[in-house]
Amino acid sequence: MVKVDGIKILDATLRDGGLVNNFYFTDEFVKSVYAANIAAGVDYMEFGYRADKKQFAKEKFGKWKFSSDEDIREIVGENPTNMKISIMADVGRCDYRNDIRNKSDSPVDLVRVATYIETISEAIEMIEYADAKGYETTCNLMSISRCTMEQVTEALEQLSQTPAMGVYIVDSYGALYPKEVRKLTRLYSDKLGPVGKLVGIHAHNNQQCAFANTVEAKNMGAKLLDATAYGIGRGAGNCHMEALLGYLNGKKYHVEPILDLVRYSMLPLKEQGVEWGYNTAYLITGLTNQHPRDAIGATKVGNRDFREQFRYHSYE
Amino acid sequence: MVKVDGIKILDATLRDGGLVNNFYFTDEFVKSVYAANIAAGVDYMEFGYRADKKQFAKEKFGKWKFSSDEDIREIVGENPTNMKISIMADVGRCDYRNDIRNKSDSPVDLVRVATYIETISEAIEMIEYADAKGYETTCNLMSISRCTMEQVTEALEQLSQTPAMGVYIVDSYGALYPKEVRKLTRLYSDKLGPVGKLVGIHAHNNQQCAFANTVEAKNMGAKLLDATAYGIGRGAGNCHMEALLGYLNGKKYHVEPILDLVRYSMLPLKEQGVEWGYNTAYLITGLTNQHPRDAIGATKVGNRDFREQFRYHSYE
Numbered sequence: 001m002v003k004v005d006g007i008k009i010l011d012a013t014l015r016d017g018g019l020v021n022n023f024y025f026t027d028e029f030v031k032s033v034y035a036a037n038i039a040a041g042v043d044y045m046e047f048g049y050r051a052d053k054k055q056f057a058k059e060k061f062g063k064w065k066f067s068s069d070e071d072i073r074e075i076v077g078e079n080p081t082n083m084k085i086s087i088m089a090d091v092g093r094c095d096y097r098n099d100i101r102n103k104s105d106s107p108v109d110l111v112r113v114a115t116y117i118e119t120i121s122e123a124i125e126m127i128e129y130a131d132a133k134g135y136e137t138t139c140n141l142m143s144i145s146r147c148t149m150e151q152v153t154e155a156l157e158q159l160s161q162t163p164a165m166g167v168y169i170v171d172s173y174g175a176l177y178p179k180e181v182r183k184l185t186r187l188y189s190d191k192l193g194p195v196g197k198l199v200g201i202h203a204h205n206n207q208q209c210a211f212a213n214t215v216e217a218k219n220m221g222a223k224l225l226d227a228t229a230y231g232i233g234r235g236a237g238n239c240h241m242e243a244l245l246g247y248l249n250g251k252k253y254h255v256e257p258i259l260d261l262v263r264y265s266m267l268p269l270k271e272q273g274v275e276w277g278y279n280t281a282y283l284i285t286g287l288t289n290q291h292p293r294d295a296i297g298a299t300k301v302g303n304r305d306f307r308e309q310f311r312y313h314s315y316e
Numbered sequence: 317m318v319k320v321d322g323i324k325i326l327d328a329t330l331r332d333g334g335l336v337n338n339f340y341f342t343d344e345f346v347k348s349v350y351a352a353n354i355a356a357g358v359d360y361m362e363f364g365y366r367a368d369k370k371q372f373a374k375e376k377f378g379k380w381k382f383s384s385d386e387d388i389r390e391i392v393g394e395n396p397t398n399m400k401i402s403i404m405a406d407v408g409r410c411d412y413r414n415d416i417r418n419k420s421d422s423p424v425d426l427v428r429v430a431t432y433i434e435t436i437s438e439a440i441e442m443i444e445y446a447d448a449k450g451y452e453t454t455c456n457l458m459s460i461s462r463c464t465m466e467q468v469t470e471a472l473e474q475l476s477q478t479p480a481m482g483v484y485i486v487d488s489y490g491a492l493y494p495k496e497v498r499k500l501t502r503l504y505s506d507k508l509g510p511v512g513k514l515v516g517i518h519a520h521n522n523q524q525c526a527f528a529n530t531v532e533a534k535n536m537g538a539k540l541l542d543a544t545a546y547g548i549g550r551g552a553g554n555c556h557m558e559a560l561l562g563y564l565n566g567k568k569y570h571v572e573p574i575l576d577l578v579r580y581s582m583l584p585l586k587e588q589g590v591e592w593g594y595n596t597a598y599l600i601t602g603l604t605n606q607h608p609r610d611a612i613g614a615t616k617v618g619n620r621d622f623r624e625q626f627r628y629h630s631y632e
Binding site: 177178179205207208209210211212213215216219230240242243246247249255256259260262263267278280283284287304305306307310311 | 493494495521523524525526527528529531532535546556558559562563565571572575576578579583594596599600603620621622623626627630
């Protein structure tokens with residue numbers, strides 16, 4: 001049996017999945033995910049972003065773009081479970097001084113601050129703010145495959161002095177291979193371990209490496225592992241929760257509730273036309289270490305000129 | 317750019333792919349694969365099995381179940397290219413003494429002998445026979461995830477004394493993780509390297525690890541790398557050729573012809589109803605280290621009782 005000591009699994013089905021349907025999930029769907037995660041032993045469930053309503057029109061998105069305390073509360077009540085609740089706050093897209101209240105008034109336990117490496121100081125401000133309000137915090141360093149090791153080292157040194165409980169390797173472009181994930185996990189561990197912080201991984205599946213990379217990071221000591229049901233997430237999607245919990249299945253984690261969720265909620269969602277998952281356009285942006293936006297566009301219109309897509313991205 | 321010194325890429329599209337459509341490929345399809353592989357710089361193209369016509373009724377299969385010299389010749393002529401031709405000969409399913417002629421009379425360059433560990437001595441007989449007839453040979457050790465390290469070690473010691481140019485790690489069940497692939501590649505290299513033989517990998521995609529595992533084996537020194545166009549192959553399929561050549565793309569290998577092949581031949585084949593590729597049933601047999609036959613059956617009839625499939629295989 002695979003060891004799970006200290007592992008914290010976070011389900012990002014609603015948050016990363018919301019990127020493919022503008023966060024329009026039915027309450028019934030959200031409740032199914034919540035119940036399945038609890039039964040499976042998932043440690044954290046992320047409900048969505050807490051986006052700034054002044055920047056994003058409320059009528060253009062489902063409620064999990066904003067994940068208000070009230071909307072979360074409507075699903076989880078007092079959340080009388082062992083599973084904690086998280087939201088994601090993007091640097092520059094979250095009016096955190098107004099929208100993040102005291103923890104004692106909120107069902108949220110963890111605020112994950114997502115940032116590019118260039119905006120790390122704003123991220124640190126947000127982390128300190130949310131910590132002062134009583135939340136657990138992490139920093140999610142996006143597009144890590146575009147950063148130099150020097151940049152990452154510097155960011156980790158800054159983050160090691162914050163109250164964040166952990167920092168994530170976020171492979172936004174699905175560009176990393178297992179070897180690079182091991183190298184990054186080692187670097188993160190070296191910088192964060194001595195100050196008692198955890199290493200996390202959030203993988204994308206452009207090259208079908210999301211699960212393999214998550215397992216590799218775990219083997220190298222990463223403790224915060226992200227996954228989503230049936231891999232739902234932007235573009236090629238994420239590490240499949242049913243794969244990760246199947247791998248870790250045992251006393252602490254149980255894959256069966258997620259297998260049911262795939263059967264009764266995720267495959268039906270796909271069949272209703274919600275699109276995500278590996279294809280050749282996503283492979284190409286992964287191989288060339290590019291943002292998936294062009295591949296999302298190509299997928300939407302059924303553009304199969306892969307030769308041209310590869311040429312374009314190879315010389316970008 | 318990724319180093320490709322000494323790498324030999326083998327395309328198994330027709331052979332492993334044939335397992336999903338009983339080898340009924342049109343000549344036009346076969347010619348497209350052949351042309352794409354040549355343009356891409358692929359080193360070997362496997363045309364199919366050389367199955368015994370006394371055991372397998374000719375009318376139940378397409379011609380690439382048998383891959384006669386004549387049928388191959390009809391596609392490749394004198395094969396005036398740098399790409400070599402291979403066939404697979406299964407222990408117990410190939411009447412090699414009658415069906416493998418002298419190399420000088422055949423378009424085939426390489427005979428790959430596939431065997432379970434229990435029939436290794438028959439495999440060695442076949443390897444010696446084909447070598448004596450003038451062919452290059454390899455041994456493909458199937459279902460390696462079910463073997464103990466002691467069994468594998470013993471098999472490699474025996475094979476190191478044969479004329480085989482290499483031995484493959486064949487992850488028939490798609491059960492291996494990168495860490496295990498590295499361990500096996502190291503063991504293979506230790507046993508085969510000193511006698512000048514190559515290590516090969518043939519990965520299956522049950523847990524979406526086929527590409528990651530192939531890259532890992534390559535990083536550990538494996539030189540013989542199998543892939544198929546769009547991953548076509550039994551059950552969850554194989555390492556995608558367009559992923560592997562995208563990764564290795566450069567002076568020697570060119571991904572573009574395979575991207576065109578995906579567009580004009582592989583996606584249309586899928587759309588005609590030929591079924592392969594990752595799904596939850598295959599994930600389950602991969603996770604539980606089982607033969608994919610039950611998952612193939614479940615996929616065929618659309619059985620989505622994943623909970624029961626997992627329960628059944630976990631206690632087998």
